[in-house]
Amino acid sequence: MSEKKKQEIVVEYIFGPEYREIYVNGARGGVQNGYHLKIDFYVERTSMPFTKERLEMGEDGKTERIPLDAKDTLVVEREFKVGLILSFHAARELFLWLSQRVKEIEQVERHIREGPSATVTIEESKKEEE
Secondary structure, three states, X not given: OXXXXXXXXXXOOOOOOOOXXXXXXXXXXXXXXXXXXXXXXXEEEEOOOOOOEEEEEOOOOOEEEEEOXXXXXXXXXXXXXXXXXXXXXXXXXXXXXXXXHHHHHHHHHHHHHHOHHHOOOHHHHHHHHO
């Protein structure tokens, strides 16, 4: 009998001209059209207490800053940076990938808190899951 020759597939990773890395510290979104997942990523920060000021020079030569539009309420800004729409299958793959990366970070944090004896290899953590 002749053996069936396996087809080889080579995957090349290419970064397009629009590729960029951005920092985000939050996300929101939900299911769209019953099959896709929409995720909008944002950066959250407190707004400046004022955006305009007047500088006054005292007789002693020191400068005093006087806010012109000071706010009494703390305002939190969420600046949306990018939105993603994922198919169900892509969302599942992302979930699995993120879950594994989070476990790896948890192991590092545990190692920092408890010392080297707390280190668990990825293989050991997979056995614990089973």
